[in-house]
Amino acid sequence: MFAASRLTTAFLALVLAAAASAATSPTAQDARVRELLARMSLEEKIGQLNQYSSRELKTGPGSDEDLVAMVTRGQIGSLLNVIGAEETRKWQKLAVESSRHHIPLLFGLDVIHGYRTVFPIPLATAASWDLALIERAERIAATETAAAGVHWTFAPMVDISRDPRWGRMSEGPGEDPYLAAAIARARVHGFQGDDLAAVDTVLACVKHFAAYGAAQAGRDYFTTDVTERVLRDVYLPPFRAAVDAGVGTVMAAFNDLDGTPASANAFLLDRVLRREWGFRGFVVSDWASIREMLEHGNVANLHEAGLKAFAAGLDMDMESNAYRDTLAADVKSGVIAPARLDAAVTAILTAKARLGLLDDPFRYSDESREKATLLKPEFLAAAREAACRSCVLLKNEHGILPLATGNITVGLVGPLADAPYDQMGAWHGRGRKEDSITLLRALEQLLPPERLKFAAGCAANDLETAGIVAARRVAEESDVVIVAVGEGADQSGEATSRASLDLSGPQLELLREVHAAGKPIVLVLLTGRPLMIEAVEPLVDAILVAWHPGTMGGPAITDVLTGAYNPSGRLPVTWPRSVGQIPIFHAQKNSGRPQPKSASDRYYSHYIDSPNTPLYPFGFGLSYTHFEYDQLRLSAPRIQPDAALSVTVRVRNAGARAGEDVVQLYLRDHVGSVTRPVRELKGFRKISLAAGEAQDVSFTLTPAELAFWRADMTFGVEPGTFSVFVGANAMAPLTASFEVEPAVRAASR
């Protein structure tokens, strides 16, 4: 009987599952969207193209439209910055009940590195080089976001940046297209999972399309002027990876590219995104970016801006009012083809269908699930692990780290030592400072009061220095001093470009005063980007970059400082000596005068007041153990252009404790139809080795890694000599060479 009833139950479940999947299968969804579209009026279609922000939480210079009236009139397809199960349910009810076809709203939010459980900033998790960790972090972010009634995150941000003056470097994957593409795939999979209708997945949005990080002078929103070859070799690969990973939406960038604002750039939005890459989702503008075409000087009025943007392929207007009032007339007059409008509305309705919103508009607005989901202990544990694995150890003289905290007095100074809001960094979603555990709080858990001294000493970004005396006294009373400085959250992210990247405010003065006490110093940098510490470096014995580590930053930094976790982060960006070197990155060209012929020669590419080399190279990071690389071997001395080459290296943990290293493979194409970078990352693997353990690590180089945009703007491999470099950063010396032969014609093979 029991068996029989179990069989019946199982059979019933199978039938229901089949029925449900039939209702949500793409073909059924497509039919449903087509049927809905056929019933919609021109005004209702245009209503789906408009997105506005909650007035309570603005993430840009906001308009003050009457949202209730517009939602009631079916003039809004999406709201951003409306959050929480209760609030989203309220707005959804208004939309569904007041619109003729009961079309639900799409709720969007910037969940850039966590919703309530704040993970380290994206540049930090990029420093982990750990794709599984990155995907898991986004999975958790999606789970919390969906539980809060939000369907769509404006992430991943994949803008390559080689200029730390640009504050948004903190939101991105760093300087390298290969690492960025791998990270983009991981983040999209983390957010979207395998089923957008699941209540722990959200629609992702890869941004900002494109080359936003190439802003001249590092000034946010500023013009970008890159060649098509640089665009395709450097800035587009992570977007392509996100599209190939199935990202549902794309956000156009603020900048103009080659003279055309990205919001109306048909080369980007139509030719590349749709015709070359086959993207089938929809494109949303950035905040008022269509309207800003007037400031760009690319259009004479808002009507023209809307017309150009929509014609170029921009589907949804965030906060410009550029489609709402004029697009209907353009369709009626034939300036805009009805098919173009239907394509945009179909893409938006399809996203809503994939999320399950046409079946149940309220499926994500569940207050009990919201309460049960946010800040789960396992989410906080994952955030702590992510923060540990993102820390990069840049210096560790005399093995001062890990700290032997058993019998020493630790002094802790600096404005970022007990800064629960600042450690969350920019774009910290709905993170709350009361949930943040700071370095001070974490050390208090570890050390008895008599062996922990604290004084903030100063703020990160004002000129008050009265507190520095107390910090000096803490140093004098301690055996070792931890100095936690860097950037506040409001000094990082959007609209925070800096002309100077020195330690801001009196932080350098604080450090010098503490140094004068003559005790060993561990510098902990909490920052959204590389800061210029060349003058600081000699004053300290150890340097740990914790970036903006999020909710669990304090415990994570403590885990690393005490050796509970052996640091394994590696720089995802080159760390300059000075702002004067910017842009500086590993994949630079050789130039015609790369180094002097003789010591007396001065006619070569260099500065007369600084080395060319960075303070720390891309991929660099120390461990509490050390690794040796040898036995580099290639599977062949020469290959055909369509063949693959295997590269193997032996890595040994030559130290006394277990640790992880990021084995990095770089490539140089010595002669090309255009000049080629001296090194390009083409493979990486994070491995863990016990003390004394050795392991062979192999990579496969395929034509995809050897190819580039050639002089004739075709993408492919060219014959010639190549070198590989394998090691623990972009200046790894271990090298081997191989030849790519001219293609042998099939007949003569």
Ligand code: GLC
């Ligand atoms: C902002 C940002 C963008 C964000 C959007 C919505 O201006 O540029 O990254 O997703 O507006 O908040």
